[in-house]
Structure formats: structure tokens, C-alpha cells
Amino acid sequence: MYNLIVGTIAGVIFGVLSVAGVWYGGAIYEQARLRAELVAVRGQQQQIAAALDLYETEGGRVSSIGDDGTALAVLVEDGFLKDIPPDSWRVRRGGEQIWNPLRIQTPEACATMNKMAGLPEVCPPCDSETLKKFLACELPEGAV
Numbered sequence: 287m288y289n290l291i292v293g294t295i296a297g298v299i300f301g302v303l304s305v306a307g308v309w310y311g312g313a314i315y316e317q318a319r320l321r322a323e324l325v326a327v328r329g330q331q332q333q334i335a336a337a338l339d340l341y342e343t344e345g346g347r348v349s350s351i352g353d354d355g356t357a358l359a360v361l362v363e364d365g366f367l368k369d370i371p372p373d374s375w376r377v378r379r380g381g382e383q384i385w386n387p388l389r390i391q392t393p394e395a396c397a398t399m400n401k402m403a404g405l406p407e408v409c410p411p412c413d414s415e416t417l418k419k420f421l422a423c424e425l426p427e428g429a430v
Contacts, residue, residue: 320395324402327386327421330371334358334384337366338377353378396422 341361342348351360357377361367375386396409399422412423 316395317398320399321402324399324421328403330375330386331384333367333371334361334375334377337361338384341366393424396424 338348338357338361341351341364346364348357351357354376355370358367358370358375362370371386373386375384377384393409397407400409400420401407403421405420408420409422409424410420412425
């Protein structure tokens with residue numbers, strides 16, 4: 287009987303600690319996920335920018351290779367990139383704008399991502415002016 291009581295108490299304590307961990311740890315885990323995504327996106331963005339710079343240094347005209355997947359495919363074909371980074375990267379205006387439409391679920395997460403990048407804590411709509419400054423922005427409904 288004693289073992290049954292101790293087992294029940296241990297189960298209740300485990301359940302309470304699990305709920306408390308999810309309740310209080312959820313925000314911490316979300317912050318860690320966003321920070322990891324920020325680091326990955328920044329690294330991939332720098333890799334693409336460096337490949338575009340190297341392409342231009344070798345005598346190519348960045349504005350002539352096209353936008354988005356076409357530009358990235360040219361960089362891979364010519365050996366400036368080993369592989370295209372994962373997700374759907376966008377390259378516009380001769381490499382002036384390089385971004386990845388992040389799969390952030392909420393405007394709050396978008397604002398947090400910008401804050402982590404050292405920018406104002408807002409989630410602006412994605413347009414050409416926003417893409418020059420903000421890492422994360424809000425795409426129009428249905429846009430990819």
C-alpha cells in the first residue's frame with residue numbers, strides 16, 4: 287500500500303512539473319527557436335551575398351543573371367555556390383535585396399525576430415523599402 291501511495295504522489299509531482307515546464311518554458315523554447323532560425327537565415331544570406339560579390343569580382347554582371355531561382359542557379363552552375371540554401375530565397379535588383387520569406391506563424395514572432403536582429407520590434411509589411419532594412423516582414427495573405 288505504501289508503494290502505491292508513493293507512486294501516486296510521484297506521478298502527481300511529475301505531472302505538475304511537466305505542466306509548469308511547458309507553461310513557463312514555452313516562451314523560452316520559442317525564443318531559442320527564433321534565435322536559431324535567425325542565425326541560419328543570416329548565415330545563408332551572407333553566403334548568397336558573398337557568392338554574388340565573387341561573381342561580380344570575376345567579371346560577371348549581377349544584374350544580368352536574373353532574379354530569384356535563376357540567379358541562384360547561375361551561381362551554382364558557375365561554381366560560386368555549392369548548393370542553393372534551403373527554403374525559397376529571393377534575390378532582387380542585382381543582388382541589392384536578398385531575403386528568405388520566413389515561415390513565422392505570428393506577427394509577434396516576426397517582431398521578436400526583428401528585435402533579435404537589432405532592429406525595431408515591429409512586423410512591417412513586405413515591400414521593397416522594408417526589405418532593405420528588416421529581416422522579417424509580413425507577407426500579404428496567400429503570398430509565398
